[in-house]
Amino acid sequence: MEDRTFWRLAKREFQRNILNVLALVTVLALVLIGILAPQLAPYEPNAANFQRILEPPSSDHWMGTDEVGRDVFSRILYGTRLSFTIGVLAVALGALVGVSIGLLSGYYGGTLDAVTMRIIDVLMSFPGILLAMLIATALGAGIVPVILAVAIYSVPTFARLARSSALSVKEREFVEAALAAGAGDTRIILKHVFVNSFGPIVVYATLLLGGAILTAAALSFLGVGVPPPTAEWGAMISTGRSHMRFAPHVVLFPGLAIFITVLAFNVLGDTLRDMLDSKV
Amino acid sequence: MLVYTAKRLLAGIPVILGVVTLVFLSMYFAPGDPVELLIPADSMGSAGEELVQQLRVKYGLDQPLHVQYFTYLQRVISFDLGESIRSGTSVAGELLQRYPATVELAVASLILGTIIGIPLGIVSAVNRNRLLDKASVGVSLLGISIPNFWLGLLLMLLFSLRLGWLPPSGRVAGFWTLEGLQHLIMPMVTLAIGTTGILTRLTRSAMLDVLGEDYIRTARAKGLREQTVIYRHAFRNALIPVVTVLGLQFGALLAGAVITESVFAWPGIGRYMILGIQGRDFPVVQGGVLFISVSFVLVNLLVDLFYALIDPRIVYS
Numbered sequence: 001m002e003d004r005t006f007w008r009l010a011k012r013e014f015q016r017n018i019l020n021v022l023a024l025v026t027v028l029a030l031v032l033i034g035i036l037a038p039q040l041a042p043y044e045p046n047a048a049n050f051q052r053i054l055e056p057p058s059s060d061h062w063m064g065t066d067e068v069g070r071d072v073f074s075r076i077l078y079g080t081r082l083s084f085t086i087g088v089l090a091v092a093l094g095a096l097v098g099v100s101i102g103l104l105s106g107y108y109g110g111t112l113d114a115v116t117m118r119i120i121d122v123l124m125s126f127p128g129i130l131l132a133m134l135i136a137t138a139l140g141a142g143i144v145p146v147i148l149a150v151a152i153y154s155v156p157t158f159a160r161l162a163r164s165s166a167l168s169v170k171e172r173e174f175v176e177a178a179l180a181a182g183a184g185d186t187r188i189i190l191k192h193v194f195v196n197s198f199g200p201i202v203v204y205a206t207l208l209l210g211g212a213i214l215t216a217a218a219l220s221f222l223g224v225g226v227p228p229p230t231a232e233w234g235a236m237i238s239t240g241r242s243h244m245r246f247a248p249h250v251v252l253f254p255g256l257a258i259f260i261t262v263l264a265f266n267v268l269g270d271t272l273r274d275m276l277d278s279k280v
Numbered sequence: 281m282l283v284y285t286a287k288r289l290l291a292g293i294p295v296i297l298g299v300v301t302l303v304f305l306s307m308y309f310a311p312g313d314p315v316e317l318l319i320p321a322d323s324m325g326s327a328g329e330e331l332v333q334q335l336r337v338k339y340g341l342d343q344p345l346h347v348q349y350f351t352y353l354q355r356v357i358s359f360d361l362g363e364s365i366r367s368g369t370s371v372a373g374e375l376l377q378r379y380p381a382t383v384e385l386a387v388a389s390l391i392l393g394t395i396i397g398i399p400l401g402i403v404s405a406v407n408r409n410r411l412l413d414k415a416s417v418g419v420s421l422l423g424i425s426i427p428n429f430w431l432g433l434l435l436m437l438l439f440s441l442r443l444g445w446l447p448p449s450g451r452v453a454g455f456w457t458l459e460g461l462q463h464l465i466m467p468m469v470t471l472a473i474g475t476t477g478i479l480t481r482l483t484r485s486a487m488l489d490v491l492g493e494d495y496i497r498t499a500r501a502k503g504l505r506e507q508t509v510i511y512r513h514a515f516r517n518a519l520i521p522v523v524t525v526l527g528l529q530f531g532a533l534l535a536g537a538v539i540t541e542s543v544f545a546w547p548g549i550g551r552y553m554i555l556g557i558q559g560r561d562f563p564v565v566q567g568g569v570l571f572i573s574v575s576f577v578l579v580n581l582l583v584d585l586f587y588a589l590i591d592p593r594i595v596y597s
Contacts, residue, residue, distance in 0.1 A: 019418075118294060118295075118298065119298070121295055121298070122295055122298030122299055122301075122302060123302075125295055125298070125299050125573055125576060125577050125580075126299070126302075126569070126573050126576075127531050127532050127534065127535035127572065127573065127576045129535060129536075129538065129539070130535045130538070130569050130572060130573060131569075133538070133553070133557065133565070133569065134303070134306050134565065134566070134569045135306070137557050137560075137562065137565045138306050138307065138562075210425065214427055217427060218427065218429060218539055221429050221539070221542075222538075222539065222542060222554055222557060223554070223557060223558050224557045234427075234429075237429065237430060237433065241433055244433060244437055244441075245437070245441045248437055251430070251433050251434075251437070252434075255427060255430030255433070255434070258427045258430065259425060259426050259427060259430065262425040262426075262427070263421065263422070263425035266421055266424060266425050267421065270421075
């Protein structure tokens, strides 16, 4: 997409609806929070204080304390950093593998395409979170297994997206011209096919980022993701649920953090998709 | 139609085989010896060589990989999904016993999601860019963004723990009874919220596509009432992709039920799998994933066949 076109479309979409602006601001704010968590957090995320367990929000602890007296607000700030790290790495890894497979499969076609798409069909036959659960159970709890589980779960859709773009772009005249000029396959795939597929991939990656953060939180909630005492939003809800009757804040605030993050990415992803549709 | 049906059924077989293969290979995802996944949790760390060897023989891990694979295939075909490490009970037996509870929850959630999502999508499309449309789009976005495990806990906190209107957990068989329905409401709403959001967005999108078609313009030009145009012409054609997604959503709900069952201690397959995860009971997790995934593939096949019934162009294309 030409720079001028991109910025014109962006300006139109963001002016059209204030929610789009709010979503962008929210995402940027969350990124900053993640980066500056150590500076912003008033307490260490794992600093327990058994004198002040399950306290409600107060001037000392803006979001209260949890079952071992840790500051919930600080843990949410650190959790932002962890959630974004997991989400970005998982989506990036999924995109790298999925897009590569899809571009090669779509460009070369033939047996490679047939075999690859059957494997992708099988991966897509695992509904939702199940594949991620199976992988995370096999690999054990931890940040790396969660990243791998969520990445593998996103590979099929990236592959299909990239393949679909490759199939349509490879028949275009500029690709034919490049071939006639003696360009090699690698150059054509990277410089023409991939570049023209970039828009839909970015839109999907943005939409998936929210989903990846949600999936990682769900895995931690189920006990097969990031284990306690790490400050992870899903794990905080999991450990806090048995206390929520008298201390609902231990479940309320981490859940709100997940909700706002996922909502912001979904709105941003929708905005990017509308921009792409307008361009088309 | 028969030829199309046969083709779709045949196409489903390699996919099911692929699912079974991937589930079989999942034991090898973990670094190290796969037999470690089969050691009971209370024997971990102290498991002697004798126990390890016994487990290897019991689960056929001393055989070459291809022999293990074909043995696994044979067992799956005869519906033998192994035994729970924790309880020693048959995994297949437990799954079959719990399946009705999961199906009840998934069907109830699908019905609720449909009753709310489709009309909301129609209203949204017909009132495009007006307040009703923006509100519907907003509600659907909230629906697909909210973590359902969090929503479930909030509903439990409000309606059970604070107000005491509904029981916090468990299931009473028979949703047609008051007690059964009371137990079903919160898990059903929790699971339905995502489906409602998806169906609203999809119905809106499908209706907008159809409302732009020439035959709709013709219907209006003929002087038909707007209600007739919307429901008799537009909605019927918009329904085709929506029905397809409804079927796919059922499969997704079977998987989504895993989390909801965990929140509400609903005695379905999902809860059984979660207990398996927490107890490192790998055969349970493996069996549960296989069971739900194959159900998902079969549901997708049925959706393809149903789609061909309502849109005959598919058969001839």
